[in-house]
Amino acid sequence: GQGLVSDARIKAVGFTGSRSGGTALMKTAQARPEPIPVYAEMSSINPVFLLPEALKARGKALGEAFVGSLTMGAGQFCTNPGLVIAVKGEALDGFVEAAAEAVKGAGAQTMLTPGIHDAYTQGVNTLGGSDKAREVARGPQGDGPNQCQAGLFVAKASDFLNDEALQA
Incomplete structure (x- = not known):
């Protein structure tokens, strides 16, 4: 290049x-x-805004669809939805539960290069090691080279905004 x-x-x-x-x-x-x-x-983040009424009406379906977009192409599409912004509450809890179940069922996929895989793994490890992000679910591990394991994490908005490591 x-x-x-x-x-x-x-x-x-x-x-x-x-x-x-x-x-x-x-x-x-x-x-x-x-x-x-x-x-x-x-390195786009592509935020998704979940409005309260939409969450109440179809939170489970949105959670499942979100994970479908998140894991499409091993998460390597530039349209990958990397951040969800929503108001805390029961409806959001339903979305997160549905998304967690979908992540647990999302098979490992092969990433394009070892470098991309390493960067992804480092990012997931950073989230997993943070006291400001909570792991909600992980998909099954793969058994081949450059296989990525889907992960779902949650964080409070204030923690996200004040921690550059969560924003990377």
Whole structure:
């Protein structure tokens, strides 16, 4: 990628992927004698807002659908919903319970590269080791290389906003 970005015939770059990969390409683009724009979609979180009435009406179905989107393509699609924002209460509890059951049934999937798998594993371990995030469910482990295990964690909004490790 850096070879392409540094080539004088290239006049703009589009990139979807990791923050470290995109940042490296941006630095290469800016270091050129003729800097070029880089349009990058990097490590998206894609928040999902669950409104109270929707949760009351169909919380279980939303929980199941959320996990389907979360685990689609081993979570590697740029549309992956990585953050849920909702008001604490009984309806949210129902959503979390349904999502937890769906996560427990979500089979392990193979990630694209060892690097992506390692970054995912480090992120899950960071969440699991945090005193501000609580693990709700894990899917079954895989038995092949680069197999990711689905995980569901919850945190209070104040903890999320005040802890950069939870936001990574």
